[in-house]
Amino acid sequence: MKPEFTQRLNKLRQRMAVDGQQALLIFSLDNLRYLANYSGEAAYGIVTLDQVYLMTDYRFIEQAEEECFGCQLICRNRDRQSLGQAIRQVLDETHITSLLFEAGHIHLQMWSEIAQELNGITCTASTGLVEELRKIKDEWEIAQIRKAAAIADQALHDCMPMLCIGVSERDFALELEYRMQKLGAEGLSFPSIVGFGPRSALPHCIPSGKTLAEGDLVVIDFGAVVNGYRSDMTRSFVAGKASTRQRNIFDxxxxAQQAALQSLHAGQLATVTSAAASDILQASEFAAYTSTGLGHGVGIQLHEQPFISPVCQDTLQANYVVTIEPGIYIPGYGGVRIEDDVVIQSDGYSFISHAPKNFELEI
Amino acid sequence: MKPEFTQRLNKLRQRMAVDGQQALLIFSLDNLRYLANYSGEAAYGIVTLDQVYLMTDYRFIEQAEEECFGCQLICRNRDRQSLGQAIRQVLDETHITSLLFEAGHIHLQMWSEIAQELNGITCTASTGLVEELRKIKDEWEIAQIRKAAAIADQALHDCMPMLCIGVSERDFALELEYRMQKLGAEGLSFPSIVGFGPRSALPHCIPSGKTLAEGDLVVIDFGAVVNGYRSDMTRSFVAGKASTRQRNIFDxxxxAQQAALQSLHAGQLATVTSAAASDILQASEFAAYTSTGLGHGVGIQLHEQPFISPVCQDTLQANYVVTIEPGIYIPGYGGVRIEDDVVIQSDGYSFISHAPKNFELEI
Incomplete structure (x- = not known):
């Protein structure tokens, strides 16, 4: 097992031991990836104090054998054994009588079915135990996000010549996505957001056949995946010379982004960072057109803890990787969002995304 | 509201009324798409006997306004109102005191939070109510799946010249995916499976840098999305002349696929179709290398009801759209899977996928 995984399991077991727990039943595939290097589907895990059990079925067992070094693998025949029965078998064989389970990752219906098989076992709902660990990235994780972001930077650079009058949102998004994968991305962080003109005001604009016209605002939000880790970046442009209003929105x-970035360092309250941006947005003529979410953690998931907003109770720590993405969205007119990924450091932050932030496109 | 949506809601309300239920709380985005035409994220629905309430937040409200004609839209401020509070408000305003909720689509943790706000409301867990309706596709739905499958057929045709010695699984998958989108797919049904040589035995092979060599078995499983509806097709090849064993596997x-297809008609037991294929697989020299799942419904979801297997309790009905996909997977050697989408008819079936099934590639 790679040292990173041993470290992660050790941290998790320390937390389990503090609570006097014998095992954690894992339903989140993202958490299985984090703890056991598993990147397939249809799998469940049980982490005990000295072992990791990973159960899947014939479709993914070969993949698990390749990926999950050091785990006890269980290939379940789904027609003959229910998931609850398979879990029960592991618990009986390991003499486990109490366990935590990930209540945030199991449907009520499925849990009801599993729980029927767990008579006599003390099951305690647990939320965010592994997610809490995942907030602080190790060096290997940060390196993967940097690789993903570098691919996104390069792909945008390569595709910028296509961003000219007449190109459609859909065609530009497709080229960007193709280019990221040609550059080595194993996938897309999320379906790219590309919005032109008034559609740039849609925070989650799905690329359409709308073509770029002179004077349109442009929002492009996209990311790459490398070894399971995601990048997330937004750039905003105007097609040609910006009007005074467009320039004001962008500035x-x-x-707001600059103020938030300057507030970042390990030990900072997330609410302070949130306020740094919102103070500027709220004092502007665009106060009515902003949102309260400033950013989020990014890693195995696109959106993970912490969520930087006025109600976030987190204190930023070294090696958090977060987005900082203030936006202004004027319905029917257009929008601007500027988003970068950064890693929190003891005395500040370091950019992970690097694409330039020029606003006016030469057309 | 389009007539299809009215019909779907009518059918749902008939089922609710039979049970004496006043409302269904919907957590599945796929079901919201089916009932309300909503294609965004972060939304929840309440279907009452005379209204559909759809709640989302600022990120998706404009999209909901464009898509969800005839629905009551609620834009929730997530910082000020919890989801449970927003649901409670609708129930109070509509004097609803009992409701069904989709227990298969809500996490235990989140349901606990919502349920705290629903004191005095009788909440009954419900599973598969809308999914049951979704099994029978209407003509518009079938037309969308046909469009998606036609794009996949054409893309494979266009990309076949690339499937030659030296191409990597990853590069071929990327070209196929790019081509589908250029042909009008709004997305991919799922991350394409492309496996060469021994990797073709992995039922869910993630495309790698492995390059095609003479004599390799090839499995390609992929699909397109059109208006939210998916296609799903697998073709298998051998790079050059097939060995006797390879030919036997393919034949x-x-x-097996042919036998299963011939069994199809409205009124047929899914187990009979399943047995038609498995009888041939089990009587062959490859009996040890097969799987029990023969196929699945396909539509808004890639894998939806019915699941055709020896334990399926379904009777096939007209306008079910299902895959028929027998496979043989020999670890370390290679595999073959042949998968088509078909629509069940009163007297048989109609192919939705049409790509040719030649086995030997000219190299």
């Missing part, structure tokens, strides 16, 4: 978003 | 899988 306001940029100043 | 056996093809005979």
């Amino acid at each position: 306001t978003a940029q100043r | 056996t899988a093809q005979r």
Whole structure:
């Protein structure tokens, strides 16, 4: 087992031991990836104090054998053994009588079915135990996000010549996605957001056949995946010379991002960072057109803890990787969002995304 | 509201009324798409006997306004109102005191939080109510799946010249995916499976850098999305002349598929179709290398009801759309899977996928 995984399991077991727990039943595939290197589907895990059991079926067992070094693998015949029965078998064989389970990753219906098989076992709902660990990235994780972000930077650079009058949102998104994968991305962080003109005001604009016209605002939000880790970046442009209003919108978003970035360091309250941006947005003429979410953790998931907002109770720690993405969205007119990924450091932050932030496109 | 949606809601309400239920709380985005035409994220629905309430937040409200004609839209401020509070408000305003909720689509943790706000409301767990309706596709739905399958057929045709010695699994998959989108797919049904040589035995092979060599078995499983509806097709090849064993594997899988297809008609037991294929697979020299799942419904989801297997309790009905996909997977050697989408008819079936099933590639 790679040292990173041993470290992660050790940290998890320390937390389990503090609570006097014998085992954690894992339903989140993201958490299985984090703890056991498993990147397939249809799998469940049981972490005990000295072992990791990973159960899947014939479709993914070969993949598990390749990926999950050091785990006890169980290939379940789904027609003959229910998931609850398979879990029960592991618990009986290991003499486990109490366990935590991930209540945030199991449907009520499925849990009801599993729980029927767990008579006599003390099951305690647990939320965010592994997610809490995942907030602080190790060096290997940060390196993967940097690789993903570098691919996104390069792909945008390579595709910028296509961003000209007449290109459709859909065609530009497709080229960007193709280019990221040609550059080595194993996939897309999420379906790219590409919005032109008034559609740039849609925070989650699905690329359409709308073609770029002179004077359109442009929002492009996209990311790459490398070894399971995601990047997430937004750039905003105007097709040609910016109007005074467009320039004001862009400058306001940029100043808000700058203020938030300058507030970042290990030990900082997330609410302080959130306020740094929102103070600028709220003092501007665009106060009515902003949102309260400033950013989020990014890693195995696109959106993971912490969520930087006025109600976030987190204190930023070294090696958090977060997005900072203030936006202004004026319905029917257009929007601007500027988003970068950064890693929190003891005395500040380091950029993970590096694409330039020029606003006016030469057309 | 389009007539299809009215019909779907009518059918759902008939079922609710039979049970004396006033409302269904919907957590599945796929079911919201089916009932309300909503294609975004972060939304929840309440279907009452005379209204559909759809709640989302600022990120998706404009999209909901465009898509969800005839629905009551609620834009929730997530910082000020919990989901449970928003649901409670609708129930109070509509004087609803009992409701069904989708227990198969809500995490235990989140349900606990919602349920805290629903004191005095009788909440009954419900599973598969909308999914049951979704099994029978209407003509519009079938037309969308046909469009998606036609795109996949054409993309494979266009990319076949690339399937030659030296191409990597990853590069071929990427070209196929790019081509489908250029042909009008709004997305991919799922991450394409492309496996060469021994990797073709992995039922869910993730495309790698492995390059095609003479004599390799090849499995390609992929699909397109059109208007939210998916296609799903697998073709298998050998790079050059097939060995006797390779030819036997392919012929056996093809005979199994043929037998299953010939059994199809409205009123047929899914177990009979399953047995038609497995009888041939089990009588062959490859009996040890097969799986029990023969196929599945396909539509808004890639894998939806019915699941055709020896334990399926379904009777096939007209306008079910299902895959028939027998496979033979020999670890370390290679595999073959042949998969088509078909629509069940009163007297048989109609192919939705049409790509040719030649086995030997000219190299």
